[in-house]
Every structure is written in structure tokens, then in C-alpha cells.
Amino acid sequence: MTGGAEKKGQVDRLPGLETRLFDIPEDKFIEVVRLLERVRDHPDVRQTFAAIRPRLVQVRPNRRPTLKRVLCMPFEDVLESFSGVDVPLGRIERRVIDPVWKLVTECGDTALIDQLDRQVQETAPGNLNALRNIGRRLWPMAAQAIRGAVEQDGARHALWRVLHGDEDLQRQVLDVAAFLEIGLTVESLKDALVPKPLPAFEDEHVGVIEQAVQAVARQSTGLVYYLLLVAASRMANPADLLTVLNDLDFGKARCEQPVIFAQLSGLVVTNLEERSARLDGNGYSAGPGVAAAAIAPEEAIAIAERLVASVNTTSAVMDFLAEPVYRERLEAVKTAVRTMVTGTVLDTASGGILTAVAAPAGNGRPAAVDEDAQAAAEDHARALRRCEGLADALGLHEPLKTAMTSMEKGLMARAHALLAQYPKAAGDPDDAETAEINLFYALRLLELVAGPAKADQLRTAIMAATGEFAEE
Amino acid sequence: MLKGAIEYAPSTFEERGAAVAFTTPLLSQTRVRRGERSKLEVLIPSLSQGMGIYVVAWKAVPDMVSMTMHDRYLHDLIVKEDACSPHEIRRATLKAARRGLAGPQAAQAARRALEEDEEQSTLTHYLLILAILKAVGLESPEMLKAGIDTDEGQRLTRQLMTRAAESLKMDATLLYSRLADIAAVTAPVGLARSPRPGRLTRGLNDLKAFRDSMTGWANDVPSDAAPVAQFCAEVAQHTIAIGDKVLGDFHRRVEAIGPLMRDWDSEIVRVRAQAGRMAWLLDGWSHITGAWEVAQAEDHHQQAATVNDLFRILPLLPRKESSRDFVEDAKQVKLAHRRSVRMLEDWRTGQMDIDAIRRIEAVKARVP
Numbered sequence: 001m002t003g004g005a006e007k008k009g010q011v012d013r014l015p016g017l018e019t020r021l022f023d024i025p026e027d028k029f030i031e032v033v034r035l036l037e038r039v040r041d042h043p044d045v046r047q048t049f050a051a052i053r054p055r056l057v058q059v060r061p062n063r064r065p066t067l068k069r070v071l072c073m074p075f076e077d078v079l080e081s082f083s084g085v086d087v088p089l090g091r092i093e094r095r096v097i098d099p100v101w102k103l104v105t106e107c108g109d110t111a112l113i114d115q116l117d118r119q120v121q122e123t124a125p126g127n128l129n130a131l132r133n134i135g136r137r138l139w140p141m142a143a144q145a146i147r148g149a150v151e152q153d154g155a156r157h158a159l160w161r162v163l164h165g166d167e168d169l170q171r172q173v174l175d176v177a178a179f180l181e182i183g184l185t186v187e188s189l190k191d192a193l194v195p196k197p198l199p200a201f202e203d204e205h206v207g208v209i210e211q212a213v214q215a216v217a218r219q220s221t222g223l224v225y226y227l228l229l230v231a232a233s234r235m236a237n238p239a240d241l242l243t244v245l246n247d248l249d250f251g252k253a254r255c256e257q258p259v260i261f262a263q264l265s266g267l268v269v270t271n272l273e274e275r276s277a278r279l280d281g282n283g284y285s286a287g288p289g290v291a292a293a294a295i296a297p298e299e300a301i302a303i304a305e306r307l308v309a310s311v312n313t314t315s316a317v318m319d320f321l322a323e324p325v326y327r328e329r330l331e332a333v334k335t336a337v338r339t340m341v342t343g344t345v346l347d348t349a350s351g352g353i354l355t356a357v358a359a360p361a362g363n364g365r366p367a368a369v370d371e372d373a374q375a376a377a378e379d380h381a382r383a384l385r386r387c388e389g390l391a392d393a394l395g396l397h398e399p400l401k402t403a404m405t406s407m408e409k410g411l412m413a414r415a416h417a418l419l420a421q422y423p424k425a426a427g428d429p430d431d432a433e434t435a436e437i438n439l440f441y442a443l444r445l446l447e448l449v450a451g452p453a454k455a456d457q458l459r460t461a462i463m464a465a466t467g468e469f470a471e472e
Numbered sequence: 473m474l475k476g477a478i479e480y481a482p483s484t485f486e487e488r489g490a491a492v493a494f495t496t497p498l499l500s501q502t503r504v505r506r507g508e509r510s511k512l513e514v515l516i517p518s519l520s521q522g523m524g525i526y527v528v529a530w531k532a533v534p535d536m537v538s539m540t541m542h543d544r545y546l547h548d549l550i551v552k553e554d555a556c557s558p559h560e561i562r563r564a565t566l567k568a569a570r571r572g573l574a575g576p577q578a579a580q581a582a583r584r585a586l587e588e589d590e591e592q593s594t595l596t597h598y599l600l601i602l603a604i605l606k607a608v609g610l611e612s613p614e615m616l617k618a619g620i621d622t623d624e625g626q627r628l629t630r631q632l633m634t635r636a637a638e639s640l641k642m643d644a645t646l647l648y649s650r651l652a653d654i655a656a657v658t659a660p661v662g663l664a665r666s667p668r669p670g671r672l673t674r675g676l677n678d679l680k681a682f683r684d685s686m687t688g689w690a691n692d693v694p695s696d697a698a699p700v701a702q703f704c705a706e707v708a709q710h711t712i713a714i715g716d717k718v719l720g721d722f723h724r725r726v727e728a729i730g731p732l733m734r735d736w737d738s739e740i741v742r743v744r745a746q747a748g749r750m751a752w753l754l755d756g757w758s759h760i761t762g763a764w765e766v767a768q769a770e771d772h773h774q775q776a777a778t779v780n781d782l783f784r785i786l787p788l789l790p791r792k793e794s795s796r797d798f799v800e801d802a803k804q805v806k807l808a809h810r811r812s813v814r815m816l817e818d819w820r821t822g823q824m825d826i827d828a829i830r831r832i833e834a835v836k837a838r839v840p
Contacts, residue, residue, distance in 0.1 A: 469549070
């Protein structure tokens with residue numbers, strides 16, 4: 001009974017901790033994470049880690065190193081993100097990690113694993129060089145163990161038990177082996193391609209990629225493709241890699257260059273399709289088969305901007321190489337993006353922007369100022385303005401113009417209605433102030449939607465009504 | 473209207489002008505000062521890659537630059553109130569933000585700042601009364617117990633202050649009036665033993681944190697902007713060194729409340745000048761320290777862009793305030809890092825950069 005009560009107490013305590021872990025200061029958060037990591041195998045602690053993942057991603061505390069984490073280093077950039085919003089090229093699903101770890105521990109050199117495990121436990125969090133030194137011995141052994149499990153008859157039963165015949169999983173496990181084989185080159189490439197995401201390639205970045213490609217090509221020409229996946233995943237716009245690829249000297253892999261380019265371009269397009277398939281008029285879905293959740297207009301625009309940038313880069317490269325086969329597929333991606341932007345930003349503009357300007361009450365008293373609604377409406381208005389940058393690419397000029405004109409007219413009408421009611425509030429200082437702030441907030445929305453020149457007419461009218469700067 | 477680009481090397485704070493927290497990116501932190509025939513004029517840093525400063529008649533600014541609605545309001549308010557000192561400009565800026573024209577968050581921050589000003593003023597007044605009573609040996613536990621905001625507390629205070637005036641050989645009304653004068657001068661700086669430091673003392677502390685953070689960034693982040701960040705830290709350090717000295721001297725004089733009351737005519741002039749100097753020293757820095765704090769949540773690329781933006785509006789010390797010629801040094805930094813220190817360009821297109829405006833408003837939302 002006592003044991004049960006204690007267990008229940010633990011279960012009750014941890015969920016409370018999860019919510020508090022979002023509020024405590026960053027240094028305390030890191031301290032608690034360190035403590036929890038010591039007992040991370042406990043199911044409740046695992047659940048807690050899952051719940052606090054958004055803050056872990058944001059704070060990125062140096063986690064306590066484990067051998068499993070060292071194993072993942074060469075392919076961590078191509079692991080799918082937790083949010084599912086951006087999908088890296090050649091993505092490895094997180095569900096692959098456990099089977100890979102099992103294969104390595106069952107089919108690999110157990111003495112070496114034990115030795116390296118002890119070394120990891122003595123390594124301080126954040127000591128990247130020490131972890132890479134451990135990886136230098138772990139990764140080739142692990143790659144060999146995985147390939148052995150796939151290729152040797154004797155080890156196939158282990159593979160079957162771990163992968164349950166899942167072919168997609170098996171393909172990804174083999175991809176992991178490829179990343180592990182070039183682990184050290186990948187790690188030095190990661191050092192050169194910073195910060196992640198890299199906004200654009202500079203000459204020195206291209207030089208480093210070229211050297212890394214040549215080094216990997218000397219090892220095995222078939223591994224160059226995987227190195228390039230890592231390079232692409234570190235870019236803000238992964239399709240940028242395509243623009244520099246044909247200028248690189250692939251060294252020993254020179255003959256394979258056209259094939260690798262074709263593979264990567266195909267992957268870029270497929271990736272864009274995969275990402276756009278998650279969009280609909282409501283927003284963005286976290287994964288295949290998951291219903292799209294409504295997203296804020298500004299977030300929708302940010303997603304659209306990233307996708308359109310990728311589509312534009314890819315289209316430019318494909319057009320240059322006269323590859324019409326992709327044109328239709330890229331157009332379909334743009335159509336999906338357009339549907340999402342239309343649904344989340346343009347069609348909802350009226351409810352998102354106009355309704356923040358409260359209609360005057362019948363009793364002549366001004367409506368209370370709602371600053372949360374104003375802040376949301378301003379975000380929506382900014383998203384609408386940012387659509388201008390996407391209009392060309394998505395063919396949104398007409399619907400955008402219609403939405404902007406409608407917002408401008410609607411805001412002007414509502415502001416003038418408030419202005420007409422203003423004299424009724426002017427007698428009472430509190431009412432007058434509330435009415436003036438409502439007017440100024442409407443003015444601000446008009447400024448965001450229609451620009452300062454058009455808003456200035458309303459400003460003049462407001463100042464004339466309030467008489468604030470009238471000559472005495 | 474436009475006098476043309478001039479070499480900018482102000483001798484005094486007044487000549488440098490007071491920074492105005494405009495939200496139009498081109499005008500952000502431009503300085504207003506009194507020019508010929510006491511007319512207000514504004515100093516707009518180089519509209520191109522040049523080094524000069526444009527001097528523009530204040531009233532002509534809206535005809536030259538497309539301004540946000542917030543800035544049009546603030547501009548009119550500054551004209552109406554003929555504001556020119558850091559204190560007057562700050563009050564006008566808070567009033568404009570409180571109207572909501574820089575967004576709801578900035579409106580809330582402005583309301584909080586104005587409330588804090590009120591509270592700080594009351595607290596300073598109270599602490600000065602206690603200091604006067606202590607100076608003449610009239611400390612009263614009953615008064616402290618009753619509290620100054622109760623009827624009983626106020627009755628006791630009036631009684632004791634009348635006796636204090638007698639002790640200081642002055643009329644009680646005169647004592648009250650001088651007390652109000654010192655409180656008004658002191659509140660923005662704060663008293664040394666105040667439980668909450670004054671706004672300017674907090675500003676000086678923020679500047680110290682900014683200096684440390686900039687130095688750390690310049691050392692740790694491999695970026696073209698690192699030498700620019702180092703220069704920002706050096707300007708901050710020089711400002712801090714002067715600020716610490718002025719603050720120490722100011723606190724010593726106000727602490728000696730007896731001598732201050734006795735040698736009123738000469739002492740109040742000095743105290744007022746020191747408080748004014750603190751305000752001028754820190755003028756323009758609250759936006760910079762706030763913008764750098766906002767940038768802490770961003771990546772190194774964006775932080776480098778922020779460093780370059782801040783360099784453009786750095787409150788360089790006037791020649792009479794420092795032995796080092798910061799204006800000349802800034803020119804050298806600009807020449808050496810021409811690639812990263814770019815000037816604002818949206819004046820060419822007349823287009824408002826809504827992201828840049830938003831960043832400025834984000835700073836306004838946290839730094840009153």
C-alpha cells in the first residue's frame with residue numbers, strides 16, 4: 001500500500017514539474033534537466049522529457065553525453081524535427097534510432113562498446129572534441145555492424161527481429177550506416193557550415209564542401225551523396241546546394257556527378273512535395289495522416305516564404321538545365337502553398353483584422369480597449385503585407401489586392417464610425433481617452449494595411465476631432 | 473530646409489542633441505537640438521554611404537521623410553511642447569506611445585513607465601523628508617509607523633517639518649518648496665539609499681551589462697562586426713566611467729541635505745547640473761541596451777546586423793566631455809568595416825520596412 005502511494009505520489013509530482021519547467025529561469029531549467037538525466041530511464045522522466053521538448057529545443061542545454069547520442073552525431077542534421085514543420089532532405093525518422101542502437105549493440109564489438117561507454121560517462125557535457133574522439137572508433141564499427149546485419153545471412157535474424165520486416169526502416173538503417181562511415185568528415189563539415197541554418201553559401205563554404213566531397217570520394221564515391229545531404233540540411237534553403245553543385249570538383253566521384261545531381265534534385269523536389277502535402281487551407285499538419293492544425297497568419301507566411309524560396313531556387317536550376325519534368329511538380333507545390341496562404345491569411349483577414357476595431361456602442365460610450373485583439377490584428381495585417389513578397393511567385397496579385405482594398409475600406413468605414421461617435425465621449429475624460437485610443441488603434445491598422453500616406457488622412461481627421469494640436 | 477551634409481563633431485551635449493525614439497527606421501534615434509534663433513532642428517545621419525550629417529529644420533521633417541503615424545504624432549507633440557532636453561523628449565515619447573501608436577505592448581510599457589515615474593517621485597519625496605528630519609535630529613518613529621500616506625502620518629509630518637524649518641532658520645513654505653525642487657531633480661536619478669534605484673541609475677547599470685555583453689560577443693563570435701562591437705563597448709565604457717563619477721558626486725551632495733539647504737543658491741545649481749549631465753550622458757542608450765537585449769534571442773547573423781545598426785546610432789561623447797575623439801574613431805571604424813556597416817537605404821524607395829519598424833517597436837515595448 002505504502003509503495004503504491006509512493007508510486008502514485010511520483011506520478012502526480014512529475015506532471016506538475018513539467019509545467020513549471022516552462023516558467024523557471026534558463027539556468028535553473030538546465031540544472032533540473034541535468035538532474036533528470038541521471039534517472040532518464042524512468043518512464044515518468046521520459047514522459048517529462050517528451051513534454052518539455054519545446055523548451056529543450058529552444059534552450060539547447062548541453063545534454064549529458066551517452067554513447068547512443070554519440071552514435072547519432074553524424075546524422076543528427078538529417079533527423080526529422082520534433083515539430084515536423086521543416087523536413088530535412090533525405091530525412092531519417094527518429095524511430096530509426098532505437099533499432100540502429102539495438103543492431104549495433106547486438107552485432108557490434110561489445111568489448112569496444114563497453115570501453116567507449118565508460119569513456120562517454122567520464123566526458124563532460126559539451127566536450128565536443130572528446131565525443132568526436134569516441135565517435136572516431138564507434139562510427140566505423142557501428143557502420144560495419146549494420147552492414148553485416150543486412151548483408152550476412154547469420155545476422156539476418158537479428159535484423160528481422162529489430163526491423164519487423166519494415167522495408168522503409170531498413171532503407172533508413174542503411175542510410176544511417178552510410179552517414180556513420182563518413183562520420184569524421186561530416187563532423188568537420190558541420191564546423192564549417194555555421195550557423196545552422198546557414199542563410200546563404202559564401203565562397204569559403206563552397207570550398208569546404210568541395211574538399212569534403214573529394215575526401216569522401218576517395219573513401220567511396222557512393223558516400224558523396226550522403227555528405228551532400230548533410231550540407232543541404234544545414235542551409236536555410238536546402239535547394240541552394242543545387243546552385244553550387246555543378247561548379248564543384250567532385251574529385252574521384254567526377255563521373256558520378258551528374259547522377260548525384262539528379263538524385264539530389266529529385267530529392268529536393270520530392271521533399272518540397274512532401275512538405276507541401278502537409279498544407280491545406282487551414283494550416284499545417286505535423287505529419288502524414290495528421291489533420292492540419294490552424295496556424296497564425298504570420299507563421300503561415302514564414303512557412304510559405306521558405307517553401308517558395310526553395311521552389312524558386314530549384315526551378316531556376318532546373319530551367320537552366322532544361323529539365324521540364326520537374327516543372328509541373330514544382331507548380332503543384334506552389335499551388336499547395338497558395339491554398340494555405342489564401343486560407344490562413346487572405347480569407348481570414350476580415351475576421352482577423354476588421355473585428356479588432358469595435359463598433360461604437362448604442363449608448364454613445366466607447367467600447368473598452370481590447371489590446372490582445374489589437375495585437376493579433378496587427379500580426380495579421382503584417383502577414384497580409386508580407387504576402388506582397390509572395391504575390392509574384394504564387395500568382396496572388398489579384399486576391400491580395402482584393403483583400404487589401406477590402407481591409408482598407410472596412411477599416412476606414414469603422415474608423416469613421418468611431419470618429420462620428422467621438423463627440424459623445426469627449427465630455428468625459430476617461431471616455432474621451434478610451435475613444436481616442438480606439439481611434440489610434442484603428443489608425444495603426446490602416447497604416448499597416450494601406451501605408452502611411454493613406455493613413456495620414458485619417459490621422460488628420462482624428463487630430464481635427466480631438467483638437468489636441470490645435471493652435472491656441 | 474536642408475542645410476546639406478556637414479561634418480558632425482559636437483562639442484557639448486546640447487550641440488549633440490537629444491535622441492528621439494522615432495519608429496521610422498531612417499529616423500530612429502535621430503537627434504533634435506536647438507539651432508539658430510532657438511528653432512528646433514534635427515540631425516539625420518548620412519542618407520547615403522557618406523560620412524556627413526544632414527541638419528534639417530524640425531518642421532520640415534514630415535515633408536522630407538515618409539513617417540509612421542506614431543512619428544507624425546510625436547513630431548507634432550515635440551513642436552507643441554517645444555521639447556528639446558532628454559527629459560522633455562522622453563515625456564513626449566511616452567505620451568505618444570501611451571496613445572497606442574507604437575502598438576499595444578509599447579502602450580502598456582509607456583503606462584508602466586509613467587506610473588513608475590509617479591511612484592519614484594513619491595518615494596524620493598518621502599525619503600528626502602526623512603533625510604531632512606534626520607539632519608535636524610527630529611527622527612520620529614510615530615511618523616514612520618503611521619506612514620506618510622495616512623492623515624495621521626501627514627499631520628505628524630507637517631508638525632515635524634515646521635520644527636525642522638525653524639531649526640534650519642527658514643520659513644516652512646520655503647522648506648517645502650525647496651524639498652519639492654530637490655525631489656523633482658533627484659527622482660530620475662534616485663537617492664543612494666533608495667530601495668529602488670532611479671531610472672538613470674538603472675540605465676547606467678544596464679549600460680554596464682551592455683558593455684560586458686558586447687565585449688564578450690566581440691571576443692567569442694567570429695564576425696566582421698566584432699571590431700564594431702568592440703568599439704560600441706569602448707564608447708559604453710567611457711560613458712560609464714564619467715557616469716560613475718557624476719553619480720557618486722551627485723549622491724554625496726544630495727546626502728548632505730543640511731548644507732544643501734543652507735547653501736541653496738549655489739548647491740541646487742550644482743545638483744541640477746549633475747542630474748542634467750546624467751540624463752544627457754545616458755540619452756539614447758536605453759534604446760541601444762534594449763535592442764541588444766532583444767537581439768540575445770536571435771542568431772549570430774542577426775546579432776551582427778544589430779551591432780551595425782547600433783553603431784550608426786551610438787551616442788558618441790561630445791568633445792568637451794572626453795579626451796578621446798570618438799567621432800574621429802567612429803569614422804575609422806566605419807571606413808575599416810564599410811562592408812558590414814551599411815547605411816539605411818529605405819529613404820531611396822520611400823517604402824516602409826515593416827520588419828524594421830517592428831524591431832524598433834519591440835524595443836519600445838520593453839524599454840520605456
